[in-house]
Amino acid sequence: MTADPPAVELKGITKRFPGVVANSDVNLTVRKGTIHAIVGENGAGKSTLMKILYGMQPPDEGEILIEGNPVKFSSPQGAIGAGIGMVHQHFMLADNFTVTENVVLGAEKLHGIGTQAKAKITEISQRYGLGVEPDTLVEDLGVGDRQRVEILKVLYRGARILILDEPTAVLVPQEVDELFGNLRELIREGLTVLFISHKLDEVRGVADDITVIRRGTTVASVKPDQVTARQLATLMVGSELPSPEARESTVTDVPVLVVRGLTVRGPDGRPIVDDATFTIHKGEVVGIAGVEGNGQAELAEAIIGMRDSAGTVELDGVAIAGWDTRRRREAGLGYIPEDRHRQGLLLDAPLWENRILGHQTEPPNAKGFLINVGGARRDTTRIVAEYDVRTPSIDVAAVALSGGNQQKLIVGREMSHQPKVLIAAHPTRGVDVGAQAAIWDHIRNARIAGMGVLLISADLDELIGLSDALKVIYGGRLVADADPSTVTPEQLGVAMTGATGEETPS
Amino acid sequence: MTTAAVGARRIDVGKLLPQLIAPVAALVIAAAISSIALLISDKDPLTAFQHMYEFGTQPDQKVEILNKASELYIAAVAVAFGFKMGLFNIGVEGQSKVAAFFAGALASASFMDWMPGGLRIVLIVVVAMIVGAAWASIAALLKTQRGVSEVISTLMLNAIGGLVVTWLLNDHWGVTEPGAQIKTTGILPEDSWMPGLPIVSGTEQKVLGFFAIAVVLGAAYWFVINRTRFGFDLRATGYNPFAAVASGVNAKRMVITAMLISGAVAGLVNLPRMLGESHTYTEGFGGIGFTGIAVALLGRNHPIGMALGAILWGFLASSQIILDLDGIPKEIILIMQGVTVLSVVIAYELAARIGRRAQQRRVGVATAAAAPAAAEVVEESK
Numbered sequence: 001m002t003a004d005p006p007a008v009e010l011k012g013i014t015k016r017f018p019g020v021v022a023n024s025d026v027n028l029t030v031r032k033g034t035i036h037a038i039v040g041e042n043g044a045g046k047s048t049l050m051k052i053l054y055g056m057q058p059p060d061e062g063e064i065l066i067e068g069n070p071v072k073f074s075s076p077q078g079a080i081g082a083g084i085g086m087v088h089q090h091f092m093l094a095d096n097f098t099v100t101e102n103v104v105l106g107a108e109k110l111h112g113i114g115t116q117a118k119a120k121i122t123e124i125s126q127r128y129g130l131g132v133e134p135d136t137l138v139e140d141l142g143v144g145d146r147q148r149v150e151i152l153k154v155l156y157r158g159a160r161i162l163i164l165d166e167p168t169a170v171l172v173p174q175e176v177d178e179l180f181g182n183l184r185e186l187i188r189e190g191l192t193v194l195f196i197s198h199k200l201d202e203v204r205g206v207a208d209d210i211t212v213i214r215r216g217t218t219v220a221s222v223k224p225d226q227v228t229a230r231q232l233a234t235l236m237v238g239s240e241l242p243s244p245e246a247r248e249s250t251v252t253d254v255p256v257l258v259v260r261g262l263t264v265r266g267p268d269g270r271p272i273v274d275d276a277t278f279t280i281h282k283g284e285v286v287g288i289a290g291v292e293g294n295g296q297a298e299l300a301e302a303i304i305g306m307r308d309s310a311g312t313v314e315l316d317g318v319a320i321a322g323w324d325t326r327r328r329r330e331a332g333l334g335y336i337p338e339d340r341h342r343q344g345l346l347l348d349a350p351l352w353e354n355r356i357l358g359h360q361t362e363p364p365n366a367k368g369f370l371i372n373v374g375g376a377r378r379d380t381t382r383i384v385a386e387y388d389v390r391t392p393s394i395d396v397a398a399v400a401l402s403g404g405n406q407q408k409l410i411v412g413r414e415m416s417h418q419p420k421v422l423i424a425a426h427p428t429r430g431v432d433v434g435a436q437a438a439i440w441d442h443i444r445n446a447r448i449a450g451m452g453v454l455l456i457s458a459d460l461d462e463l464i465g466l467s468d469a470l471k472v473i474y475g476g477r478l479v480a481d482a483d484p485s486t487v488t489p490e491q492l493g494v495a496m497t498g499a500t501g502e503e504t505p506s
Numbered sequence: 507m508t509t510a511a512v513g514a515r516r517i518d519v520g521k522l523l524p525q526l527i528a529p530v531a532a533l534v535i536a537a538a539i540s541s542i543a544l545l546i547s548d549k550d551p552l553t554a555f556q557h558m559y560e561f562g563t564q565p566d567q568k569v570e571i572l573n574k575a576s577e578l579y580i581a582a583v584a585v586a587f588g589f590k591m592g593l594f595n596i597g598v599e600g601q602s603k604v605a606a607f608f609a610g611a612l613a614s615a616s617f618m619d620w621m622p623g624g625l626r627i628v629l630i631v632v633v634a635m636i637v638g639a640a641w642a643s644i645a646a647l648l649k650t651q652r653g654v655s656e657v658i659s660t661l662m663l664n665a666i667g668g669l670v671v672t673w674l675l676n677d678h679w680g681v682t683e684p685g686a687q688i689k690t691t692g693i694l695p696e697d698s699w700m701p702g703l704p705i706v707s708g709t710e711q712k713v714l715g716f717f718a719i720a721v722v723l724g725a726a727y728w729f730v731i732n733r734t735r736f737g738f739d740l741r742a743t744g745y746n747p748f749a750a751v752a753s754g755v756n757a758k759r760m761v762i763t764a765m766l767i768s769g770a771v772a773g774l775v776n777l778p779r780m781l782g783e784s785h786t787y788t789e790g791f792g793g794i795g796f797t798g799i800a801v802a803l804l805g806r807n808h809p810i811g812m813a814l815g816a817i818l819w820g821f822l823a824s825s826q827i828i829l830d831l832d833g834i835p836k837e838i839i840l841i842m843q844g845v846t847v848l849s850v851v852i853a854y855e856l857a858a859r860i861g862r863r864a865q866q867r868r869v870g871v872a873t874a875a876a877a878p879a880a881a882e883v884v885e886e887s888k
Contacts, residue, residue, distance in 0.1 A: 306751055326754030335752065343752040346745040348862075357742060358753040360735050371738050392872035399862060400869040 005068030007032040007161050007192035008053065013062035015048055022048040023216045026062070030161075030209070035183055035193045037203040037224075040213035040236055044432075046196050049213065050163055053194075054086045055079035066161070085159025087150045089166045095139040102138055103153050110156070124155050129185045143292070144175035148182065155191075162186065163194045168202055169429075172291050173460070173493035180206045200229040200236075212236055236433065250283035251468050255314075256452040257303075257421045262311035264298045264476075272298045273309070274476040280421060280452040285443070287455045287467030287484065291496050295476035296456045297338055300425050303454070304328060304335045316420050330361060334419030336410055338426045338456065340403075344410045347399040351391060352380040354398045355413050362417060379416065387412035388438060404435030411439050415446055422446065425456040440466060460489040472496055524857035524864075529804075529811075532849035539849075540842040549834050561828035562821045565709035572706070572713045574820035576720040576778045579813055581798025583727050584771035586807040588656075590731060591743040591764050597645060597660025598772040599795025600667030605638035605773030606780055607671045607691065610787035611679050614692035623697025627781060630698075631719075631774065638773025639766040641667060646765035650758040656765070664795070672789065683786075690786040700781035716778035723771065724809040740764060800847045806854055819843065 008030040015023040023045045030036040040046045051057045053064065055073030064071050066082050073079045076086070093102050104110075104117045111117040118134045125132040130148045138146065147167060154162055164183075168176045183193050183206060197203050203210060204224040212220045212235040220235050227235075257280040264273040273295040280286045290296050302309035305325035313321045320328050329335070335358065337343035345354050356365040356376050364375030380394045387408045391401055398406055407427070414422060424443065428436040443466065447453060457463045463470060463484070470482040472495040480495045541551035561567055581598050588595035595601075609630045612618065621629065645663060648654035674680075680689030702712025731737040742750040743760050751757050775798070776791045784790070801819055805812030822843055826836040 304752070324754070324756055325751065326756070329754050337749075337752050342746070342748050344749060346742055346749055348858075349741075349745055353738070356738060357749065360738055360742075360753065360755075366735055369735050370733055371735055373733070390872075392869055396865055396869055397862065400866045 004032050005065070006030055007034075007067060008194070009063075009065040009068075010049075010053070011063040011065070013049065013052060013059045013064070015052060015057065015059050023052070023059070026213070026216075026218050028211055028218060029221075030192060030194060032067070032192055033187050033190050034208035035187055035195055035206055037195045037197060037207035037210045038213060039197060039200065039203055039210060039232065044213045044236070045216040046213055047165070048216075050086070050165065050194070050196060053079070054084060054163060080157055080159070083158060083160035084163065085154030085157060085161070086163045087147070087154055087165065087167060089169060091146050091150055093138045093146055093149060095137075097138055098134065099132055099136050099138060099141075099149055099152075100134040102149060103134075103156050107153075107157050110158075120156065121152065124152055128155065128182065128189060130182060142175075143170050144178055147171070147179065151182065151186075159191075161192045161194065163196070165196050167195070168197060168199055170292065170458070172496055173490055174497060176202060200232045204229060204232070233433070249468060250448050250450075252282045252284070252450070254282045255279045256282045256316050256450075257454070258312075258314040259303065260312045262299070262302055262309055262313065264295070264302045264307050264309045272476050273302060276311070276473075276476075276478050278471060278478065280454060282450045282452055283447055284468045285447055285453040285455050285466050287457065287463040287470045288473050288478075289457075289460065289463050289470055289482070289492050289496055290473035292458060294473050294496075296473050297425065298476075299473070300335075300338070300423050300454070300456055304333060304423055326361065329358060332418075332420035334414035334417065334422040336407075336414055336422065336424040336427050338429070340406055340410055345398045345406060348397050350397055351384070351389075351394045351401075351409060352377045354409060355380040355383060355394075358413065359417055383409065383412035383416060387415075387442070402432075404431035407431045408435055408438060411442055415442055418449075419446075419451060421452040421454065423454045423456075426458060427455070428457075428459065428462060460492050464489065464492070524861045525854070528853035528857035529850055532853040533846065535849045535853075536842055536846040539845045540838060543838055543841050544834070547835065547838070549832075554829065554832065554834055554838075557828050557832055558821075558825040562825055565706050566711055567824050568706045569709060569711040569713050570824050571817060571820035572717055573778065573783075574823055575813070575816040576714055576717045577775055577794045578797055578801050578816040578819055579720045580716075580723060580771060580778070581775045581794050582801035582805060582812040582816060583723055583809075584768050584775065584795075585798050585802040586727065586805075586812060587740075587768040587771060588764055589744070589802055589807050591740045591760060592747065593761060593764050593768070594657045595642065595645075595660055595765065595768045595772070596657055596799065597642060597663050597667075597795070598768070598775065598798050599792065600660070600664035601638040601641045601769045601772035602775035602795050603671050603792060604641045604667040605634040606776035606791060607675065607787050608637045609634035609773070609777075610691035610694075610780060611674075613698065614694050614786065619695075623695065623699075626694070626698035627700060630781065631777065634773035634777060635770040636773070639770040642765045642769025642772065643762070646762045649765075650761050656761075668792070675787075675789065688788055688790075690784075690788045692786060694781075694785045698781075699785055702782060714778045714782035716774075716782060719774070720778070723774070724813060728809040736763070800843070803847055804850050818846075822846075 006029045008028065010026055010028040013023055013026040026049055038046055038049070048057065052059050055076045055078045058074065066084070071082055073082070094105070097105070100118050100121055103121055104113045111120045121132065121134045124130070130152055132145070132148050132152050138149065141149065151162065167179060171179060186193060195203070195207060204227070207224050210222050210224055210232065211218055212222070212232065214236060260277050262273055262276040263271050266272045276299060278286060288296050288299065298307060301307040303313060305323060305328045311321065312319060315328070315331055315333060318331065320331060341347060346357060356371065359365050364372060364379045366372055377394060383389065384391060384394060389401070389405050389408045389412065391405060398409070401409070411427065422443070427443065428439050431439065443453060455463065455467055464487060467484045470484050470487065470492070471478045472480040472482065472492065474496065482492060482495065537555070544551040544554055562571065581602065584598045585595055612633055613626050613630045618626065641663065645656045645659040648659045649656050675689050675691070679691065681692045682689050683693055700715035702715055703717055704712050706713060731741060739750065739755045739760060742753060743755055743757070747757065772795065775794050779791070780787055797819065801812055801815040804815030804818070822839050826839045829838060830836050
């Protein structure tokens with residue numbers, strides 16, 4: 001390599017929150033013109049570290065050097081000034097604005113908002129091969145394109161060092177490949193990319209260097225060709241990576257959920273879920289694979305009764321299509337919603353009240369028309385212990401828990417009512433490896449006991465590993481079946497993009 | 507391996523403390539701003555506050571403050587039933603007027619003469635609640651069937667309700683008692699006058715009998731909100747309407763039920779004076795419904811918080827008289843009330859954020875300590 005100073009150098013960074021050390025003695029050297037991956041479990045301190053680098057939080061100790069010069073940022077403005085840009089995991093784009101309007105928003109002073117800005121955008125897009133059209137409305141763009149707009153936004157503001165926070169979480173494999181192509185284009189032009197992820201295979205595929213963070217500190221720096229994904233994972237968790245696979249079938253021939261011709265229409269009358277027909281047997285996990293926004297969320301909401309739908313749904317032989325959500329839940333439908341903050345929790349309410357949520361009418365939460373506070377509290381204590389929810393007390397608000405612990409509480413709550421069928425939408429999204437393994441175990445154990453599961457996930461490994469049968473949803477239709485024992489993530493990915501109307505090999 | 511509390515509920519000081527400091531800090535700020543207003547009008551704030559305090563603690567004034575507080579408290583509870591689920595019933599004013607008018611008109615109609623006094627009081631209470639709920643149901647149905655915001659509809663129904671009452675009172679059912687200037691629904695027979703409560707010593711004056719009902723109402727409010735399934739659904743909807751729907755709460759039914767309860771309680775707002783003081787409905791009733799919103803905000807929809815808020819408001823309202831005598835414009839009191847509500851709302855929001863952050867930190871500490879132990883478990887499970 002050249003004798004250039006490193007693009008980013010962090011020396012002995014320590015950040016304490018009262019009583020907790022979020023980062024301690026973090027050392028990181030990012031070579032200029034490389035893709036540098038930072039991997040670690042959720043809660044390992046990756047986000048805190050990136051917030052420090054991006055000027056959102058000052059470190060208590062340690063030094064930040066950008067291209068050899070020590071810097072101290074008091075706000076992201078300072079970091080942007082030093083050429084650091086951040087692409088957040090959740091896109092911050094206005095749907096009803098064009099690409100140009102979104103890019104110049106908040107940076108109007110750079111090149112104005114007119115033709116000059118548009119020319120600049122076109123120039124950046126061509127230079128880095130982003131293929132972004134300045135006049136397109138963002139609402140017409142797919143997820144991959146939106147991400148490129150976000151990257152363009154950062155480049156437009158003069159970034160030379162890009163931080164990407166879990167950029168592949170929302171992408172299908174083909175889009176991931178495109179993104180990686182874009183990133184390679186960026187480093188070819190001399191930019192530097194910091195890439196946060198916990199998808200280890202991807203990291204090994206794209207990064208030039210990998211730094212592993214565990215419990216707030218950097219534990220290893222490795223080259224991707226010198227480690228396997230399993231070794232990386234071991235570094236991350238300090239033990240071996242759990243796997244969703246390897247277990248014998250528990251599928252019976254007793255149907256427990258029979259869905260026929262289920263159709264959900266949008267406000268414009270267009271079907272969002274189109275004539276979905278499938279059967280889940282006792283002890284069977286049926287996985288739904290699909291790119292987000294293809295109707296899987298609406299399918300789940302229709303089955304739990306939150307959305308009006310046509311067609312029939314039978315739970316254990318009883319037609320429940322006309323029932324409201326509460327009656328369906330009482331009849332034995334469990335629900336792990338895809339967005340736990342939006343649909344699964346009362347963030348400001350204590351844990352024991354969150355344990356009641358969704359089962360307000362059932363023991364041990366209720367006695368007649370009254371809430372059984374004692375019963376609910378005792379059972380929350382049990383769930384906290386059995387499902388390893390890490391919390392000092394059941395009286396803390398749900399918002400105070402980490403994502404993994406919140407999800408374990410939700411899983412524990414739903415499992416505690418012995419559902420006949422569990423609708424699990426992205427049950428391990430955003431939770432750390434330890435919690436993920438625990439959640440998989442709970443689903444597997446309940447399945448052995450005869451529960452049926454409708455599993456919706458964007459994690460293809462999880463889908464393939466947990467499911468007994470796979471269906472691909474595209475444009476609201478179940479377009480293909482796949483056998484999880486033979487299908488590869490790549491084949492699934494192809495089917496998910498609707499590239500072929502044929503069945504994937506099974 | 508977890509450290510969850512099993513036994514009795516622990517009081518979370520980190521979260522509670524800011525919640526207690528907030529209203530005190532807000533009152534100090536409100537007093538400071540009012541002082542500035544007093545200084546601008548060349549009055550000594552300390553003297554003014556001292557006069558207010560001395561006046562407000564006289565036995566007669568205590569009675570008046572409690573009377574005022576009773577009405578305000580009922581109005582606040584009515585508003586709070588909606589607030590708890592994120593429903594803004596701005597229409598307590600109209601609901602309370604329509605309710606008291608119809609209840610009063612029915613109870614003093616000549617065909618009711620046979621009715622014994624006690625029963626007549628019950629009749630007035632029940633009819634007022636039904637009419638209040640019915641008037642509120644218009645807004646509820648508009649919201650659930652047509653998506654009309656309850657803020658707009660209840661506000662408009664206030665105006666409509668007021669006009670309907672004025673029209674019926676003046677052109678149809680109103681009577682002018684001998685020696686009186688204005689029309690009323692007719693004085694109730696003396697046996698249905700609600701007796702006062704001699705609970706303030708040092709004065710002949712009695713606190714309105716409805717004070718006791720307001721206290722019972724507060725307890726009932728607490729019970730319904732915190733101990734019933736309905737109350738849980740109501741609060742869940744207020745915390746997070748999406749999660750509530752996913753948990754099986756029927757959002758439309760919830761709007762209707764909450765609005766009906768809110769309206770029914772609103773129907774009681776004018777009864778303390780109607781049963782214990784004026785013994786009839788006159789056009790002099792009104793204004794309490796709006797103030798109830800402020801009291802609910804002040805008390806954070808908490809049964810005790812709202813009681814303190816109502817008493818504070820009653821105190822401020824009664825001190826208008828003494829400030830007037832001191833030549834201080836009574837607008838100062840209005841400024842004070844306004845500033846109090848604003849600073850309390852802001853202070854509570856700040857306190858909630860600080861409390862939440864403190865708790866997150868605390869949980870961080872507790873779980874960080876547990877992390878090594880957890881790692882060992884993973885180790886073992888290999």
